[in-house]
Amino acid sequence: MTVRTRVAPSPTGDPHVGTAYIALFNYCFAKHHGGEFILRIEDTDQVRSTRESEEAILASLRWLGLSWAEGPDVGGPHGPYRQSERSAIYAAHAEELIAKGHAFKCFCTEEHLRGVRKAQEEAGGYQGYDGRCIGLSASEVAAKEAAGEAWVVRMKVPREGVCQLQDRLRGVIEIAWDQVDMQVLLKSDGLPTYHLANVVDDHLMGITHVLRGEEWISSAPKHQLLYSYFGWEMPELCHLPLLRNPDKSKLSKRKNPTSILYYERMGVLPQALLNYLGMMAWSMPDGEEVFSLESMAERFELDRVSLGGPVFDLDKLRWLNGRYLREQLDADAFAAAVSAWALNPAYLRSIIPLVQQRVTALSDLGELTAHFFKGADLKLTPEALASKKLTSEQVVQALAWGLWQLEALRTWEASSISEVLRQTAELLGHKTRDFMPPFFIAISGSAVSTPLFETMEVIGPDLSRARVRAALEVLGGVSKKQEKRWREELERALRAPAE
Ligand code: GLU
Numbered sequence: 001m002t003v004r005t006r007v008a009p010s011p012t013g014d015p016h017v018g019t020a021y022i023a024l025f026n027y028c029f030a031k032h033h034g035g036e037f038i039l040r041i042e043d044t045d046q047v048r049s050t051r052e053s054e055e056a057i058l059a060s061l062r063w064l065g066l067s068w069a070e071g072p073d074v075g076g077p078h079g080p081y082r083q084s085e086r087s088a089i090y091a092a093h094a095e096e097l098i099a100k101g102h103a104f105k106c107f108c109t110e111e112h113l114r115g116v117r118k119a120q121e122e123a124g125g126y127q128g129y130d131g132r133c134i135g136l137s138a139s140e141v142a143a144k145e146a147a148g149e150a151w152v153v154r155m156k157v158p159r160e161g162v163c164q165l166q167d168r169l170r171g172v173i174e175i176a177w178d179q180v181d182m183q184v185l186l187k188s189d190g191l192p193t194y195h196l197a198n199v200v201d202d203h204l205m206g207i208t209h210v211l212r213g214e215e216w217i218s219s220a221p222k223h224q225l226l227y228s229y230f231g232w233e234m235p236e237l238c239h240l241p242l243l244r245n246p247d248k249s250k251l252s253k254r255k256n257p258t259s260i261l262y263y264e265r266m267g268v269l270p271q272a273l274l275n276y277l278g279m280m281a282w283s284m285p286d287g288e289e290v291f292s293l294e295s296m297a298e299r300f301e302l303d304r305v306s307l308g309g310p311v312f313d314l315d316k317l318r319w320l321n322g323r324y325l326r327e328q329l330d331a332d333a334f335a336a337a338v339s340a341w342a343l344n345p346a347y348l349r350s351i352i353p354l355v356q357q358r359v360t361a362l363s364d365l366g367e368l369t370a371h372f373f374k375g376a377d378l379k380l381t382p383e384a385l386a387s388k389k390l391t392s393e394q395v396v397q398a399l400a401w402g403l404w405q406l407e408a409l410r411t412w413e414a415s416s417i418s419e420v421l422r423q424t425a426e427l428l429g430h431k432t433r434d435f436m437p438p439f440f441i442a443i444s445g446s447a448v449s450t451p452l453f454e455t456m457e458v459i460g461p462d463l464s465r466a467r468v469r470a471a472l473e474v475l476g477g478v479s480k481k482q483e484k485r486w487r488e489e490l491e492r493a494l495r496a497p498a499e
Helices: 017-032 051-064 087-099 110-122 138-146 194-204 214-230 260-266 270-278 293-299 314-328 331-341 345-358 362-373 392-408 414-428 437-444 452-459 461-474 480-498
Strands: 004-007 036-039 103-106 152-155 162-167 171-176 184-186 209-213 236-240
Touching: 004 017, 004 209, 017 036, 017 051, 017 209, 017 236, 017 260, 017 270, 017 293, 051 260, 051 270, 087 103, 087 152, 087 184, 087 194, 087 214, 152 214, 162 214, 162 236, 171 214, 184 194, 194 214, 209 214, 214 236, 260 270, 260 461, 270 293, 270 314, 314 331, 345 362, 345 452, 362 452, 392 414, 392 437, 392 461, 392 480, 414 452, 414 480, 437 452, 437 461, 452 461
Parallel strands: 004 036, 209 236
Antiparallel strands: 103 152, 152 184, 162 171
């Protein structure tokens, strides 16, 4: 049997370091066994998926040095590798399950489902779908369809007993069937949900081992059931531990930059980041901390994966990156790394429109553009962030609200950044010209600098947020209690106009 693994990112945001970590482990496992690693795009969420995100994910994984034998960009014998192009396959498989009696058409309206949820919650807890449409006869189904009622396809799930799953790292996992909902497989628009598409594709693409994040354990009973309904052999499951913040909470962009693009902009070398991700939940048998992708693949063994929550720690990453910069590069390779990082035509080109009208000699550029070549810490002081118009508490609140709004922003463009910050100023009752200066300082380190929103667009969402976060820290930060109160106030203020 040829080992075949895959990474299956959903293109709904910036390329996440967690995706790279999962990809790396799948890559090493496949290579170690002389197998193949492939890439599939899971864009079943039509609203949140974008082509830009897909391109950024692929580019980031390539930047790290990972490659795949099959994928939407390189093709392959099991394509298409983008789920949005495989709708007919999923619809046919949903039909097959209905025909075999393992799934059924459900005509329940949103309103009915809301009522069920409410009644169950009042009676002690949500139990999931109530099974109302399971018993519909063929003629009842035909009549409803003829009347134009919308339907979805749901899978049947036992209501009693316990599902036993085999996980390569965790042994047998037991989950009671009454904890598993009768999952919708096909939505009323005819498109699949993650569960159906994932199982069908893993089977059709010949995947033998599924290495994925532990957040998917609760979905595994549905998947196991689907494999048995189809009569297919299930790939071996291996749920890897999630990356964590230093405080052990799940790695999230609220606490730490999570985008690969951030680390690229920071000047972390791709081979150092990949090496660091390799140290998450795994270690070389000889304890060596600096290792290449090839040597990791050569020595990789799943049984050496440890389940304790691996901490993604920026200081440790910096330490490792420093070792690469000092020990692994000769002067020519170092110079090449600097060009690849920021002294390259593409990055310079994105900065030029912001400075061209302000210079009389090219040597002005050093001072004018320094903030495009720095990390999150601009060495600010509280005095530098002080405002003439706002009290220090108002400055902290402005930066905090602005940061939370920027965290929720989906399209990172000067115009959308401008819009959301202006809106925040308005919600706080500040004039834009009083509200913006602390952001200028936080982003560029000086009140007289390149245009704020365009600068933020160029340095990217994670570095922009990290700088605002750093400015907040310089001002003493926001206490947990204060954060809770302000977040509630912000939520209320955002809802207000609609009420
Ligand atoms: N699309 C899922 C994700 O974004 C893949 C989960 C899986 O590997 O089954 O993580």
